[in-house]
Amino acid sequence: MDFTDVSLTALRVFRAVAEQGTFTSAAVSLGYTQSAVSRQIASIERAADAELLERRRDGVRLTPAGRIVLRRATVVLDEIEATARELSGLPEQAGTVRLGWLPSVGAVLLPRALAALRRSDPGLRVVGREGTTPALARALRAGSLDLALLASAPPFRPPDTETPPLALRTLTERPLRLAVPAGHPLARADSVDVADLRGQRWIASASSGDDRLLGVWPGLDERPEITHTARDWLAKLHLVAAGCGLTTLPATMASAAPPGVRVLPVHGGPQETRRLFLARLPGPPAEPVTRVAAALRAAALDLETSAAPS
Known part of the structure; x- marks a missing residue:
């Protein structure tokens, strides 16, 4: 060895392969050929x-040895990047937190949290990107994110099995919740029965990959x-508004719904609950990560308490 x-x-x-989950996706993200x-x-x-x-049909998964190498590789790469910044005279990034989030989070909760952080902690820098729950979980494992906002549906399994x-x-x-055009017959009541959803037309994201x-x-x-x-969630909602x-x-x-949309609960059938949670690698978090996590929790609590009952 x-x-x-x-x-x-x-x-x-x-690190890119570990984060992207396939050789092909890593090649695209790096601008390399798959053979390279x-x-x-x-x-x-x-x-x-x-x-x-x-190597598996659905991509790749780190072996125990791979997890060891990834952990050490992340330390080396972070140190190299810090050295390059110091030599170029750029400011230190000790107050930077790398955050990942789901598309739905970027419409309401994330802007509230970042606005609050700018007021309370202007020296703290939050950078990151949008992604799916599986992709963001891989990015946490790869060390390219410090925190991620992920979602889960019943039975609320962990985001990965690593x-x-x-x-x-x-x-x-x-x-x-269900978004309905304001002029739709279903919008006349304060809730929708699940049986009335048969035969309706839907606006959805494509189902592929993650x-x-x-x-x-x-x-x-x-x-x-x-x-x-x-x-894009807001595109979906505006299409709903257009009927x-x-x-x-x-x-x-719900607060992001444009005029012309009614947001309604659905009754009948299984309870469709959705859970939003903060994820990070185990162990004591760095102090800037703790501050960002606190701002996200406060924004989530504010949304919970200010939401009008449905």
């Missing part, structure tokens, strides 16, 4: 004299008629 000849490129490629990614992974596995990635388990803290747990079909009420006993597909169909949305997004 000899790591003296392992290049920084190989370490970056290994494969060669870099082969070189680091030769140096480790061990298999670092378990060890050690991620540290999770629930922010909100509320029933799923993503489930979001926007159609779960458990319908028919093949749904999807009139429009959109990944193009119905869509589901988390209760915390």
Whole structure:
């Protein structure tokens, strides 16, 4: 076993594969060919004299040896980036927190938390990106995120099966809601019976890769008629306002609904609850991470207490 000849490129490629979950996605994110990614992974596995990635149909998964290498690689890469910043005269990033979030969180909860942080802690910098729950969980494992806002539906399984388990803290747990055009017959009442959702037209996100079909009420006993597909939640809501169909949305997004949309509870059938939680790697968090987590918890509590009863 000899790591003296392992290049920084190989370490970056290994971290990208661990985060993206497939060689193909890592190649796209890095601007490399898939064969180049494969060669870099082969070189680091030769140096480790061990298999670092378990190849599976649905992508790759870190082996125990891979988790060790990833942990050390993340430290090395972070130190190299810090050195480059110091040499170039850029300010230190000790007050930077890397945050990942789901698309639905970016519409209401995240802006509230960041606005509060700018007032209370202007020296703290939050950077990050949007993603799916599986992708954000992988980014936490890869060390490229410090915190992530993830979602779960019953039976509320952990976001991944890796060890050690991620540290999770629930922010909100509320029933799923239905967005209906204001002129739709279903909008005349204060709630919707699940039986009345049969035969409706839906606006949903495409179902592929990590993503489930979001926007159609779960458990319908028919093949749904999807009139429009959109990944962006606000685009879905504006399509609802235009009378193009119905869509589901988390209760915390109700305040983001534009004019022309009624947000209603659905009764009958199983309770469709959705849980939003903060996730991070286990262990004591850095102090800036603690401050960001506190701001997110406060914003979630504010949404819970200010939401009008449905």
